[in-house]
Amino acid sequence: MSLSKLKRIHVIIIGSFLCVAAGVGMFFLLIKPQQDAYALYLDRYNKAYVLGNDDQERKAQDDLRQAYVRADNTQQMYDVQMRQRMPDLDFEDRELGMLSWWREVTKTLDPLLNSFAKDNGVANVQVNFQMPALPYTPNDSLFDQDVIVIPLGSVSASGNFKSLMNNIKRWNRCSRLVMLESAPTLAGSSPNLTVNYPVRCIIFPRAKGGARIDMAAAGAAGGAPGAPGAPPMTMAPYQPPPGAAGRPPGP
Amino acid sequence: MIKINLLPKTINQKVILRNTALAFAGGLAAIIVGGVVFGLSLKAKADAELTEALRVEAQQARVQGLQSAAASVLGKVAALDAKLKFMDAVLKYNEEYPKLYAAVAKWTYKNVQYTSMTSDGARVTMTATVKNLDDLGRYMLNMYQARDLFTQVSIDSVQGGSLAQASAGGAPPMPGGPMYTPATPSGPGSMAGIGAITTGVARAPGLQDWIAFSVTCTLRQPITGPSFNGTGWTPVGGAAGGPGMPGAMPGAPQYPQGGPPQTGPGYPGYPQAPGGPAPLPRGPAG
Numbered sequence: 001m002s003l004s005k006l007k008r009i010h011v012i013i014i015g016s017f018l019c020v021a022a023g024v025g026m027f028f029l030l031i032k033p034q035q036d037a038y039a040l041y042l043d044r045y046n047k048a049y050v051l052g053n054d055d056q057e058r059k060a061q062d063d064l065r066q067a068y069v070r071a072d073n074t075q076q077m078y079d080v081q082m083r084q085r086m087p088d089l090d091f092e093d094r095e096l097g098m099l100s101w102w103r104e105v106t107k108t109l110d111p112l113l114n115s116f117a118k119d120n121g122v123a124n125v126q127v128n129f130q131m132p133a134l135p136y137t138p139n140d141s142l143f144d145q146d147v148i149v150i151p152l153g154s155v156s157a158s159g160n161f162k163s164l165m166n167n168i169k170r171w172n173r174c175s176r177l178v179m180l181e182s183a184p185t186l187a188g189s190s191p192n193l194t195v196n197y198p199v200r201c202i203i204f205p206r207a208k209g210g211a212r213i214d215m216a217a218a219g220a221a222g223g224a225p226g227a228p229g230a231p232p233m234t235m236a237p238y239q240p241p242p243g244a245a246g247r248p249p250g251p
Numbered sequence: 252m253i254k255i256n257l258l259p260k261t262i263n264q265k266v267i268l269r270n271t272a273l274a275f276a277g278g279l280a281a282i283i284v285g286g287v288v289f290g291l292s293l294k295a296k297a298d299a300e301l302t303e304a305l306r307v308e309a310q311q312a313r314v315q316g317l318q319s320a321a322a323s324v325l326g327k328v329a330a331l332d333a334k335l336k337f338m339d340a341v342l343k344y345n346e347e348y349p350k351l352y353a354a355v356a357k358w359t360y361k362n363v364q365y366t367s368m369t370s371d372g373a374r375v376t377m378t379a380t381v382k383n384l385d386d387l388g389r390y391m392l393n394m395y396q397a398r399d400l401f402t403q404v405s406i407d408s409v410q411g412g413s414l415a416q417a418s419a420g421g422a423p424p425m426p427g428g429p430m431y432t433p434a435t436p437s438g439p440g441s442m443a444g445i446g447a448i449t450t451g452v453a454r455a456p457g458l459q460d461w462i463a464f465s466v467t468c469t470l471r472q473p474i475t476g477p478s479f480n481g482t483g484w485t486p487v488g489g490a491a492g493g494p495g496m497p498g499a500m501p502g503a504p505q506y507p508q509g510g511p512p513q514t515g516p517g518y519p520g521y522p523q524a525p526g527g528p529a530p531l532p533r534g535p536a537g
Contacts, residue, residue: 006268007268008264008267008268008271011268011271011272011275012271012275014275015271015272015274015275015276015278015279016275018275018279019275019278019279019282022279022282022283022286023282023286026282026283026285026286026287026290027286030286030287030289030290030293031286031289031290031293034290034293034294034296034297035293035297037294037297037301038293038296038297038300041297041300041301041303041304042300042304044304044307044308045300045303045304045307048304048307048308048310048311049307049311050311051310051311051314051315052306052307052308052309052310052311052312052313052314053307053310054310056314057310057313057314057317060313060314060317060318060321061317063317063318063321064317064318064320064321064324066321067320067321067322067324067325068324070325070328071324071325071327071328074328074331074332074335075328075331077335078328078331078332078334078335081335081338085338146330146479147334147479161352161356165349165352165353166349168345168346168348168349169345169346169349171345172342172345172346177338177341178345179341179344179345179476179477180344180345180348180476182371182372183348183369183370183371183372183474184348184349184352184369185367185368185369186352186365186367186368186369187366187367187368188366188367189364189365189366190364190365202341202479204334
């Protein structure tokens, strides 16, 4: 088209259109994407700044140090308590764990508790502790528990008020964790009082039972009837041999 | 002088059109250049912000890593911590009842002889004997003063049959606690309830001069046994019920000849409430 045919108004219209189009195009192609990106980055910055600052980093480092200290303290206190009050029972290997449990119940726990119950500060101590039934299979659910609770039975003793209260509190010095099952009952007239209270023993194994043992395969291989000297394979409550050490005189 | 423009009109118009077009072209170029420059400046700003955001995000990741490390460290000993706390709670629990009984003994009037004491964690129940109603009244007044220990004190008959008892004023009931009904319209602390006690006590069998009664005190802070979060453990103690008083009294109580011991109440070894008209021990104000 020849320029001679265009009038000024045409040039103005076309020029204005081109300018507006260029402006709009520049805004949407260049400016707005950058503005959006900037807003996005600013938002990311603001969100990250809540934790991503020097104060928070120092605090997190302090927290981590404190966590290590606390974990170390907890581990130490736990180890102390475990050494003082718990047997070394590891059921990860179920067979060895079962043997350990047998030894613990028959050779340690029963004589230990009966012996500890004999308090020279009180008179007529009578205990009726009942040891738990020994499991006869390493797959027993006993080995899958975090905590083993043994209701032992009751303790009764005679004496004056203070000595009886000391007798109750004395269980905190036992080398196994023993807990009162319910409130002690006091009877009689001072200084000839009688206290009676049930107790239970609580045991935390160091490790729960591991993979269960294929008992069918073991049976096919000959089925060991039990280790020599081991307690009988029965679920009956364990009965200590007559005259076992530590058993206080009966009523 | 006359100026005569001999050029054709179209020549002048073309110049105007050219100039106008050039002006718009200049404007267009300015818009494009301006847009590009502004866009580039925005891009630089956004890039700088991106750099900062990446830096802060990296720091945030470090902090989160530290936090998760701390949580992991604590998580590894959480099970041990739970066991440790439980063991500590057990040791503390084992001393709760001796402390409670000792506290009860402290508030016991010296002329009262306990014959049994037991608790279910929420209440303490005692059977006792006194020689006369005066001693019983003083004893009850003492117990009512133990407001730091009990929320309610009631006296029950030892003898069978109806145990609906007289309760004298004293410790007010706790909100939400058991209903407390004073024996008389008088307010808490009134001694008018002592008269009502006579209906609730019984003479000890075989001992005409002694009055046997039982007292039940509701604990302000019930004693509950600790529980462990692991498996295989059932919480014990608490209000679930203690052993009651089976065998608490094998036969009739052996009362000393000539009355109760003059040296003190049933459970010596702890400070006792003074006897006679001397000032009684005071519980906390309230």
